[in-house]
Amino acid sequence: MSLLRSTTPAQNASGVGTARGSAGMKTLVITLVGWSVALVIFFPILWMILTGFKTESAAIADPSFIFTPTLESYEAVQARSGYARFALNSVAVAFGSTFLALLIAIPSAYAMAFLPTKRTKGTLLWMLSTKMLPPVGVLVPIYLIFRDVGLLDTRTGLIIIYTLMNLPIVVWMLYTFFKDMPKDILEAGRMDGASTLQEVFFLLLPLTLPGIASTGLLSVILSWNEAFWSLNLTSSKAAPLTAYIASFSSPEGLFWAKLSAASTMAIAPILILGWMTQKQMVRGLTFGAVK
Amino acid sequence: MATLQLNNITKHFGDTAVIKGIDLEVNDREFVVFVGPSGCGKSTLMRIIAGLESATDGDIVIDGQRMNDVGPADRGLAMVFQSYALYPHMTVEGNMGFSMRLAGVPKEERRAKVLETAKILQLEPLLDRKPKALSGGQRQRVAIGRAIVRNPSIFLFDEPLSNLDAALRVQMRIELARLHEKLNATMIYVTHDQIEAMTMADKIVVLHDGVVEQVGSPMALYHHPANRFVAGFIGSPKMNFFDVELISTSPEGVQVRLPGGGECTVPVNAQALENASSENTPIESQPALELGIRPEHLVLDEAGALSGQIEVLERLGGQTSLYVRMGDLLVTLMTDGDVAYRVHETIRFGFAPERAHLFAADGRALPSLAQHPLAGLTRHDNRTSGDAEALA
Numbered sequence A: 001m002s003l004l005r006s007t008t009p010a011q012n013a014s015g016v017g018t019a020r021g022s023a024g025m026k027t028l029v030i031t032l033v034g035w036s037v038a039l040v041i042f043f044p045i046l047w048m049i050l051t052g053f054k055t056e057s058a059a060i061a062d063p064s065f066i067f068t069p070t071l072e073s074y075e076a077v078q079a080r081s082g083y084a085r086f087a088l089n090s091v092a093v094a095f096g097s098t099f100l101a102l103l104i105a106i107p108s109a110y111a112m113a114f115l116p117t118k119r120t121k122g123t124l125l126w127m128l129s130t131k132m133l134p135p136v137g138v139l140v141p142i143y144l145i146f147r148d149v150g151l152l153d154t155r156t157g158l159i160i161i162y163t164l165m166n167l168p169i170v171v172w173m174l175y176t177f178f179k180d181m182p183k184d185i186l187e188a189g190r191m192d193g194a195s196t197l198q199e200v201f202f203l204l205l206p207l208t209l210p211g212i213a214s215t216g217l218l219s220v221i222l223s224w225n226e227a228f229w230s231l232n233l234t235s236s237k238a239a240p241l242t243a244y245i246a247s248f249s250s251p252e253g254l255f256w257a258k259l260s261a262a263s264t265m266a267i268a269p270i271l272i273l274g275w276m277t278q279k280q281m282v283r284g285l286t287f288g289a290v291k
Numbered sequence B: 001m002a003t004l005q006l007n008n009i010t011k012h013f014g015d016t017a018v019i020k021g022i023d024l025e026v027n028d029r030e031f032v033v034f035v036g037p038s039g040c041g042k043s044t045l046m047r048i049i050a051g052l053e054s055a056t057d058g059d060i061v062i063d064g065q066r067m068n069d070v071g072p073a074d075r076g077l078a079m080v081f082q083s084y085a086l087y088p089h090m091t092v093e094g095n096m097g098f099s100m101r102l103a104g105v106p107k108e109e110r111r112a113k114v115l116e117t118a119k120i121l122q123l124e125p126l127l128d129r130k131p132k133a134l135s136g137g138q139r140q141r142v143a144i145g146r147a148i149v150r151n152p153s154i155f156l157f158d159e160p161l162s163n164l165d166a167a168l169r170v171q172m173r174i175e176l177a178r179l180h181e182k183l184n185a186t187m188i189y190v191t192h193d194q195i196e197a198m199t200m201a202d203k204i205v206v207l208h209d210g211v212v213e214q215v216g217s218p219m220a221l222y223h224h225p226a227n228r229f230v231a232g233f234i235g236s237p238k239m240n241f242f243d244v245e246l247i248s249t250s251p252e253g254v255q256v257r258l259p260g261g262g263e264c265t266v267p268v269n270a271q272a273l274e275n276a277s278s279e280n281t282p283i284e285s286q287p288a289l290e291l292g293i294r295p296e297h298l299v300l301d302e303a304g305a306l307s308g309q310i311e312v313l314e315r316l317g318g319q320t321s322l323y324v325r326m327g328d329l330l331v332t333l334m335t336d337g338d339v340a341y342r343v344h345e346t347i348r349f350g351f352a353p354e355r356a357h358l359f360a361a362d363g364r365a366l367p368s369l370a371q372h373p374l375a376g377l378t379r380h381d382n383r384t385s386g387d388a389e390a391l392a
Helices: A002-014 A019-052 A056-060 A072-079 A083-114 A120-132 A135-149 A155-180 A183-191 A196-207 A209-225 A228-233 A241-246 A256-276 A278-286 B042-050 B092-102 B107-121 B136-149 B166-183 B194-200 B218-223 B228-233 B270-276 B379-391
Strands: B004-013 B016-026 B031-035 B057-062 B077-080 B154-158 B186-191 B203-208 B211-216 B240-250 B253-257 B263-266 B289-293 B298-300 B306-315 B319-326 B329-336 B346-351 B357-359
Touching: A019 A256, A056 A256, A072 A256, A083 A120, A083 A155, A083 A196, A083 A209, A083 A241, A083 A256, A120 A155, A135 A155, A135 A228, A155 A209, A155 A228, A183 A196, A183 B077, A196 A209, A196 B092, A209 A256, A228 A241, A241 A256, A256 A278, B004 B042, B016 B042, B016 B203, B016 B211, B031 B042, B031 B194, B042 B077, B042 B154, B042 B186, B077 B136, B092 B107, B092 B136, B107 B136, B136 B166, B166 B194, B186 B194, B194 B218, B203 B218, B203 B228, B211 B218, B211 B228, B228 B289, B228 B357, B240 B329, B253 B289, B298 B329, B306 B329, B319 B346
Parallel strands: B031 B186, B031 B203, B077 B154, B154 B186
Antiparallel strands: B004 B016, B004 B057, B203 B211, B240 B253, B240 B289, B253 B263, B289 B357, B298 B346, B306 B319, B306 B346, B319 B329
16 A cells, blocks of 8 residues: 555656556556565565476576576475474474464454453553564573473473464454454343353354454464574474474584475475465454455 | 333533433323434434433433343343444344344244244245345335334334435335334434424424423424524424514513514513523513424415515526525525515515514523414324324
């Protein structure tokens, strides 16, 4: 929208009197800008996918789009094995933490959206402010705690840390979705004899399901892509795909092709999931921005 | 059988008092309308009755039982919301049967009850539709049906017609009145529209700034408004007000000087004013009096006490509204549709003194010496006579 507005004066100046032509120009410019931005954002991913199909020597040679594709990096990566185990950890941790986060966030967002107090806005802001602390700031205490309670290199430990990490965003998003739900409907339910739990299960959840789904999806993606905590808190047993990728960079020097192949395999599931649900995703992220 | 009693209800939101001590009695099978301008507390009062909002102080008594601490569903009430508040993900049948589903009523029984209600409201062909596939009027009927299914002792309506277009509103008004008859239920209805209040109510409760200004039948409020606010709020177009000068009081009424120099004796009781004033000041020392006269009670009269220049003329066909400039005042006058006056003409007009109202400086009306013969009439009386005619 802001893009559209910013181009308007220029268009008006160049296309005085030809309203249709200027509208066409505007569309063209917007389309070009849109595609350029998309390309810039997508390029690293594209390059990674391409590099995955190169030989190790081609990968470090001068960058080129023209090469003979080969699956040798993928074979090498497979040979090292372990992908399935890491992937399983990623799935368990991403979905486990998302489930847990929703379980905690739904009641809290309900309370904040429908039973607000003077301090609700403050609480929400405070929750979000925890996201502004660089995680490394609490790495040492959390590491020590995890060591002492035996959560190092466990899925449970990662699920807990990811839940805490995503909770502010999940609560915020659910809060916006719940706020958007007409209060009358819940009150009608209450008049019809619904208890709070029935209200939530029969009315609130079915009606905000798209929002809950996109919130969950975002939480899954964030957990899936998280690298800092997984690298620091896991070593082998509970290590997810992010740790798997990282393992290609350090021990034997940099193997770009193998690293790219591993990365492609790591992001593939989430990329496909995102693709299939992009409609909900966009709705979820921009929800409430424009009424 | 359902009666409702409110004892000294107050409600504060933080430091703001929204309801400032309301006492009210609603009798069995009565159609009571809460009316008032927006922000007067009428919706809040209804929500307090419903149990969706708690009263800061005071008692809510339904059928002799104190209900303050009883949940909304257990008060035996049903509410129709302004927005209808239908459950968008359920069919009409699901919407109407939801309360029974929550109560664990078996499916067959639910269906039978929903069908029975749907018949009353002509909703049978729509039972499988979702709310978004319904028109505004149909949604409204579903919302009412959802209330009927619960078999409540008191129906609450929160501005239910304000989302409908004008034609549909008139139709639903009639339908609601008919429903009241058929269900024999107590109904409380909130609206800001004084026409809805006048046409539907057995009893109107005029609210303003969180207090009850007056309670009474539509005709009583129209002919005997208790104060300037009610006088101005009830009736359309709005009542005209003139500042008048007191000349004298007598048992026949209060003599005042009208703007323009005319004199008039309004048959009201000046005694009441004298008694009520705190320092027992005689009425003569309270010169600020206001005379109120409804547009439909002003008559064109060559010998009338008032005169002014026509500024705007609105011809409605059967009636014509004249907006007449009298100094700072713009007086509204409803007259016959066939008057031949034009804009900028000067006209003289007057009124029958017994049609006029006098208001003291604090806005209270001086009580009329004679009660209007129809002031005790309720909507119910209109209905029975109407039905009798129809039968004859």
